[in-house]
Amino acid sequence: MNLEIMQVLVVSCAHITEEESKLFEAAALETTGHSVTLPGNLSSPMTWQYGWMFYIGDRGDSVTTEGLSPGMAAVIELAWNNKIEWVRFDTDGPVLDNIPSYDW
Numbered sequence: 001m002n003l004e005i006m007q008v009l010v011v012s013c014a015h016i017t018e019e020e021s022k023l024f025e026a027a028a029l030e031t032t033g034h035s036v037t038l039p040g041n042l043s044s045p046m047t048w049q050y051g052w053m054f055y056i057g058d059r060g061d062s063v064t065t066e067g068l069s070p071g072m073a074a075v076i077e078l079a080w081n082n083k084i085e086w087v088r089f090d091t092d093g094p095v096l097d098n099i100p101s102y103d104w
Contacts, residue, residue: 008086009079012093013051015071018104024052039067040076051090058085071100 013021027038028047038044041062045052056063059080065073072089078099079087095101 006086007084008053008088009075009082009084010088010090010093011075011099012095012101013089013091014095014101014103015075015099016089017069017071017102020069020072021052021104028052040064040073041066050092051088053086053088056080056085056087058083069100069102071102074099 016024023038024045024047027044041064042054042056045054047053054063056076056079063076065076068076075087075089075096078096079085
């Protein structure tokens with residue numbers, strides 16, 4: 001049997017700004033006819049009541065950290081440095097030391 005295992009970096013929603021959270025919510029509603037362009041060339045997130053999950057791929061793919069808050073950009077860099085292609089921002093996720101966080 002050949003299993004493929006997916007790794008997801010889970011961090012607190014505190015590592016994104018309130019403005020980013022509103023943008024992600026709007027992007028998740030694109031199916032209602034709204035068109036939202038996300039910074040960093042991110043695709044629309046998977047969303048649920050506790051946060052968002054993004055596919056970021058490998059460094060050098062289409063996603064960049066351009067236009068993202070320093071906290072979100074640092075989380076994505078951390079994922080890339082550890083060869084992780086998915087990031088989940090979760091209300092119960094850990095707040096990471098040395099990565100900017102926001103009180104909202």
